[in-house]
Amino acid sequence: MKLNPKFDQEALKQTLGKVGVHEQEAILSKVWLGEFKAKVLPELNVLQKEKVESKTVNELIGVFKKEKEYCLRVEKTFPELTQTLDHQENNSHIALAATYHTVRPKMIEEMHADILTLQKYSGWSDGSIISTINMHQDISRQTDAIFNRTQSHIIDSIEDNLHKLSLKGVIEHQGEKFENAIDLHVRINDQGENKYLADSSIETKY
Numbered sequence: 001m002k003l004n005p006k007f008d009q010e011a012l013k014q015t016l017g018k019v020g021v022h023e024q025e026a027i028l029s030k031v032w033l034g035e036f037k038a039k040v041l042p043e044l045n046v047l048q049k050e051k052v053e054s055k056t057v058n059e060l061i062g063v064f065k066k067e068k069e070y071c072l073r074v075e076k077t078f079p080e081l082t083q084t085l086d087h088q089e090n091n092s093h094i095a096l097a098a099t100y101h102t103v104r105p106k107m108i109e110e111m112h113a114d115i116l117t118l119q120k121y122s123g124w125s126d127g128s129i130i131s132t133i134n135m136h137q138d139i140s141r142q143t144d145a146i147f148n149r150t151q152s153h154i155i156d157s158i159e160d161n162l163h164k165l166s167l168k169g170v171i172e173h174q175g176e177k178f179e180n181a182i183d184l185h186v187r188i189n190d191q192g193e194n195k196y197l198a199d200s201s202i203e204t205k206y
Helices: 009-016 021-053 057-077 079-089 093-103 107-122 126-134 139-168 181-190 201-205
Strands: 171-173 176-178
Touching: 021 057, 021 079, 021 093, 057 079, 057 093, 057 107, 057 126, 057 139, 079 093, 093 139, 107 126, 107 139, 126 139
Parallel strands: none
Antiparallel strands: 171 176
16 A cells, blocks of 8 residues: 555655754655545545445444445555554544454454344344444444344343243244243353343343
């Protein structure tokens, strides 16, 4: 990744030759930041537009993956300019995205898995899920929002099943019949849904 290949370096040299060392540093910082913004901000705007215009979850996940790759590449290639853009221009999008994806490299995959689980329990349309995601600005908050929605629906479903179990002595969950809460808990663990129960009120009922 390179900045403007048509940049007039000769003109910059002439400008720098007319000022002192401290002024040169300020000029260089301003020039390189300007070139950096001209390169990366239009790309980010395109990605943001693609996210807003996504019609399906799969389309949106694809854009998130492109954004992840782009932000990590920019931060790796221009770490100082990325930080300058954050601190001087109050534009932290690239810096935050790179940090989040470095700390949680499977974050997009986790979000996608949560979306599939949410759709199974709630019947939410792709449009509703995309609207919920786009209410939040960064990938970390978006991922957490989907997890929280999924957790809420799963807990509500299990609470309802436990209530029915106490009344009828048997309930049907995901096409199978259960006669006690322990059997239901084992089945939920087998489905990989126990992560949504951790630290929740429902956890104490098993």
